[in-house]
Amino acid sequence: MRVFCDFDGTIAKVDTTDLVLTRLADPAWEGLEERWTRGEITAAECMRGQVALIGGDDTALDAVLDTVELAEGFAAFVAWCQAHHVPLTVVSDGVDHFIVRILERHGLGRLPVIANHLVGNGELGRRLEQPWSRAGCAAGSGVCKCQVAARSDERANDLRDLMVFIGDGRSDFCVSGRADLLFARDKLAAYARSRAMPHHEFSDFHSITATLAAAHERLARRAAI
């Protein structure tokens, strides 16, 4: 079992990038958002443009990030994964510095994070690098989550390699169809319903931990036979 988990709106209660843009960016960021909504630019282009518009020095940026709270039960979920040797990776179309800063403040700085990479600072200007993008990604995201969560073919039939995905938004659509076990809320839950994809709706991480613990036990029993 391997778990991939979205960050904004899933682990973090708010969308961190939107929060930072609202507080610190030149208002032109909203125009980019509208162009993305109309389909004129990709999500990846939108994010690059928006990050370049973030003002304020690093102290101001960190002060905004330090207001972000985590979803109920997330820390206990991380502890469960560690205790059961279940690898957990945060995979986000957000910004790596934002995510790491917030996780560190909650004592979770050791979690692996795959996200867009922030370069620069308030003085020199900020820009976004997208090492996880993939040409042809249906989501057009800076981070192609389906590529990140892909598994090699020889492991595809191994139940122990069960892929679990947890998410809430549009950047999760491309990967959700590949998950063996899908936890969804908000836009992702609506998407899963519209496609008749099996999924568990969640509101906090306590229910996810309970469901995964039961699945993990079933797998362990099967492996012991």
Ligand SMILES: [Mg+2]
């Ligand atoms: Mg999200």
Ligand SMILES: [Zn+2]
């Ligand atoms: Zn993709």
